[in-house]
Every structure is written in structure tokens, then in C-alpha cells.
Amino acid sequence: MLNNESILNALQPVQDPELKKSLVTLNMIRNISIEDSKVKFTLVLTTPACPLKELIIQDCEKALKELPEVQTVEIEVTSETPTQKALPTQQSISEVKNIIAVSSGKGGVGKSTVAVNTAIALAQMGAKVGLLDADIYGPNAPTMLGVEDYQVTVQKRPEGDILEPIFSSGIKMVSMGFLINPGQPVVWRGPMLNGIIRQFLYQVNWGPLDYLIVDMPPGTGDVQLTLAQSVPLAGAVIVTTPQNVSLVDAYRGVKMFEQLKINILGIVENMSYFIPPDLPNHSYDIFGSGGGIKASEELQIPLLGLVPLEISLREGGDKGVPILISHPQSASARALKLIAQQIAGKISVAALA
Ligand SMILES: Nc1ncnc2c1ncn2[C@@H]1O[C@H](COP(=O)(O)OP(=O)(O)O)[C@@H](O)[C@H]1O
Ligand SMILES: [Mg+2]
Known part of the structure; x- marks a missing residue:
């Protein structure tokens, strides 16, 4: 029976x-x-x-x-996405289950591209996702999502002002770009930065989120420190390109996260190889190959995936229509979807460990 x-x-x-x-x-x-x-x-x-x-x-x-x-x-x-445990010194964001930092040693390696597109990929698969653009030096997530002209609204509440995030491409987002004037050089001192990052974490109406992805400023500095000390981080994703210089920076980033005792989810090698739009079955190694694999082996950190260099990926970023929406079947979109799945899987492992 x-x-x-x-x-x-x-x-x-x-x-x-x-x-x-x-x-x-x-x-x-x-x-x-x-x-x-x-x-x-x-x-x-x-x-x-x-x-x-x-x-x-x-x-x-x-x-x-x-x-x-x-x-x-x-x-x-x-x-049911599990929630990351907080240390006694950390304060969770209510209803936000997992916070992920997307980081890189230097700018221009594709951190925002990876952050925006993995956020959209997770949302397309059914997760509730937020994106916090914490890059004070180059807040370009609003441009990539085509929302740079939007205004964040503020709700007055007895417990303090609450920012209403923007909703676009299936994700909620806030950005430094909404708070600073374009073209105005940003000189933030540590304590001011600390304040604004904490505001973006705790005084935004995020609502229930499975994943909050933080697009970090390049390098190792105050924002990283504030984030690590304030919230329980599910982990960090390190973005690098295959070149040696970029890898040296990636190593530095890995060391910093290790010192801050942040779980490193893995490395993404971006601009790994070039796929010409007129010859989609060809690929060329422009920056030399295997850098991400080598770094992953040497540092014993998982390689989450390789994203090819594709013209449509850059165009999508410039036009404000991310590749996951404009060309979901392209090689880079497929790579980014797999990376998003890898990240989600590793976060579950970390939460349930
Ligand atoms: N795999 C890729 N293929 C084509 N263009 C890319 C790729 N990754 C990033 N880019 C482009 O390179 C530039 C820098 O990328 P971005 O994500 O802004 O880097 P970061 O946030 O690390 O400074 C942007 O114009 C972006 O559209
Ligand atoms: Mg960026």
C-alpha cells in the first residue's frame, strides 16, 4: 500500500x-x-x-x-529562499533575505554589467530582487536600466525618511546617481559615505527581497567596510577580466574580503572572449585566455562563469535595455543566467550551513 x-x-x-x-x-x-x-x-x-x-x-x-x-x-x-544569519554586531534589513556584493579591484571590468544583469536574471527566474548601486565614483546602473531621469521619492515617516526605490526591468533599485548631480565630482569622506550607505540599506522601502545585489565601487575602501560591518552579507562576487593587471586587483579584492570574513561566492571572468556579431559561431581571445580559471585555482575560489565580449551587451548598457531583456538568447545573456544560478545555489549553501 x-x-x-x-x-x-x-x-x-x-x-x-x-x-x-x-x-x-x-x-x-x-x-x-x-x-x-x-x-x-x-x-x-x-x-x-x-x-x-x-x-x-x-x-x-x-x-x-x-x-x-x-x-x-x-x-x-x-x-523558499533561506535567510542569511547575522552576527550579533550586524543588523539585518527587515524582509531582505540575502545581500550580495558585486565587487572588483578596478573600474571598467564589468561590475555593473554583471550586477544589473544577474539581478534581472534572478528576477526573471521568479526571485524578488533589489539592486543597490553603491558605486559613488561611477553610478551607472541607472543608465544601464534606462532610468537615469527618474527621481527617487521620499516618504516621511515617524521613524525617519524612507526612500521609495525605482522599479524597472523587474527589479527594485536605488542609486548614488539619484543623489548626486551628474558631472559633479564626488568627494565623500568616510563618515559621510558610511551614512549614505546605511541609508541605502536601512531607509529604503525594499519590501520582501530574496536577493539584494550591491554594485560596489571599485577597490577596497570605506563602502566595503561599512557593508561588511552593518549587514550580514551572503557573499561577494569578484568580477575580473583575463588581463594580468586586472587579476592582480582581483587578488587584492579577494584578500580584503577574506580579512573582513566575507564569504567569497566566486569569480566571474568578464570580456573573456570576443564573439563577432557577424560571425556568432566564432570566438577570439582578445585579452588572453584562462585568467579567471587560473585565479580560481590559485585562490581556491569557484569560477562562476565566463562572459564573452559582445557588442550587444555594451549597446544594451548604453541604451538602457539590459541584454537579458534585449537579447536573452545571446551568448553573454546565457552566460549571465548561468552565473546568476550559480550565485543563488551558493547562497543557499551558505545560508543553510
Ligand atoms: N562582456 C562585455 N561585452 C561588451 N561590453 C561590455 C562587457 N562588459 C562590460 N562591457 C562594457 O564595458 C563598460 C564598462 O563596464 P561596467 O559594467 O560599467 O564596468 P564597471 O562597473 O566595473 O566599471 C560598459 O560600457 C559596458 O557596457
Ligand atoms: Mg560600475
Whole structure:
């Protein structure tokens, strides 16, 4: 006879390949119902962007079909993103589950491109996503999202002013760009910066978010320090290009995050190779290849993926229509989607560790 217990027993050996624990133990199998030889249940993943969703579904089906009474298996897939734990000295943002810093040793390597597009990719997969553009020296996320003319509105509340984020391309966002005049040189001192970053974290009406992605200023400085000390960071993503100079900076960034005891989720090698628009099946190594792989091996940090150099990716950024929306099937969009899934998977691992 089929019953809940025999179903759970059959599913007990099936593991989440990333969390390396049984789906049953992780309470990922819920609402089991049995009608004759048909078994239905809900599979609750730890992220809507689960990179191994199909594999887990297959493993469940296979395990259940080993029961002679089972003919058909129907699985409804949903997700509940876990929340990162805060240290006693840190203050979480209410309803924001995971905060991710996208960082690089130097500017121009594609940090904003990666931050904006992975944020959109996660939202397209069903996550609730925010983007905090913390790059005071070059706040270009508004341009990339085509919202540079927007104004952030302020709500007066008894507990203080609250900024209303902008909603565009499926994500909520705030930017330094909305608070400073274009062309005006920015000279922030440490304490002022600290104040504004804290305002962007705690005095924005973020609402419920699975992921808040922070586009960091380049290098290692006050913003990084404030972020690390204020909020529980799910981890940092380091963006680099294959060139040596860029890699040296990436190493420095990795060391800083290690000192601040921030989990490094991995390295993204951007502008890895060039795909000419007229010859989409060709690729050329412009900056030399393998830099990201080498850095990942030497520093024992996962390589999250390689993003090719594509003209449509830059054009999308300039025109304010991100590539995930304008050319979702392009090589760079596909690479960025896979990177977003890798990030989501690693965050679940960190939250449940
Ligand atoms: N893979 C890529 N292919 C083509 N252009 C890119 C790519 N990555 C970034 N760019 C372009 O390079 C410039 C710098 O990228 P950006 O994301 O602003 O870097 P950062 O935030 O690190 O300063 C932008 O014009 C962007 O559109
Ligand atoms: Mg930038």
C-alpha cells in the first residue's frame, strides 16, 4: 500500500546535490497526495533560480518509480529562499533575505554589467530582487536600466525618511546617481559615505527581497567596510577580466574580503572572449585566455562563469535595455543566467550551513 511514509522512505536517499543532504531531511518534500497509482507532491527548492532543478526532479521521479505501485509522478515546484544569519554586531534589513556584493579591484571590468544583469536574471527566474548601486565614483546602473531621469521619492515617516526605490526591468533599485548631480565630482569622506550607505540599506522601502545585489565601487575602501560591518552579507562576487593587471586587483579584492570574513561566492571572468556579431559561431581571445580559471585555482575560489565580449551587451548598457531583456538568447545573456544560478545555489549553501 502506498502511503506518505512509503513515499518519504523512497525519497529519503534523494539528495540535494548542492546541499548534500536528503530532500526529506531538508523538508523539501511537502503536500504529498496519493490517488491510486498517482503520486503528487510539492518540491520546495531553496531558490527559484536553482541550477539543478531538472536533475532533482528526475532523481525524485526515478526513486518513486522504483515502487511497483507508482505509475505516475506529478511534482509541483516552488521555492523558499533561506535567510542569511547575522552576527550579533550586524543588523539585518527587515524582509531582505540575502545581500550580495558585486565587487572588483578596478573600474571598467564589468561590475555593473554583471550586477544589473544577474539581478534581472534572478528576477526573471521568479526571485524578488533589489539592486543597490553603491558605486559613488561611477553610478551607472541607472543608465544601464534606462532610468537615469527618474527621481527617487521620499516618504516621511515617524521613524525617519524612507526612500521609495525605482522599479524597472523587474527589479527594485536605488542609486548614488539619484543623489548626486551628474558631472559633479564626488568627494565623500568616510563618515559621510558610511551614512549614505546605511541609508541605502536601512531607509529604503525594499519590501520582501530574496536577493539584494550591491554594485560596489571599485577597490577596497570605506563602502566595503561599512557593508561588511552593518549587514550580514551572503557573499561577494569578484568580477575580473583575463588581463594580468586586472587579476592582480582581483587578488587584492579577494584578500580584503577574506580579512573582513566575507564569504567569497566566486569569480566571474568578464570580456573573456570576443564573439563577432557577424560571425556568432566564432570566438577570439582578445585579452588572453584562462585568467579567471587560473585565479580560481590559485585562490581556491569557484569560477562562476565566463562572459564573452559582445557588442550587444555594451549597446544594451548604453541604451538602457539590459541584454537579458534585449537579447536573452545571446551568448553573454546565457552566460549571465548561468552565473546568476550559480550565485543563488551558493547562497543557499551558505545560508543553510
Ligand atoms: N562582456 C562585455 N561585452 C561588451 N561590453 C561590455 C562587457 N562588459 C562590460 N562591457 C562594457 O564595458 C563598460 C564598462 O563596464 P561596467 O559594467 O560599467 O564596468 P564597471 O562597473 O566595473 O566599471 C560598459 O560600457 C559596458 O557596457
Ligand atoms: Mg560600475
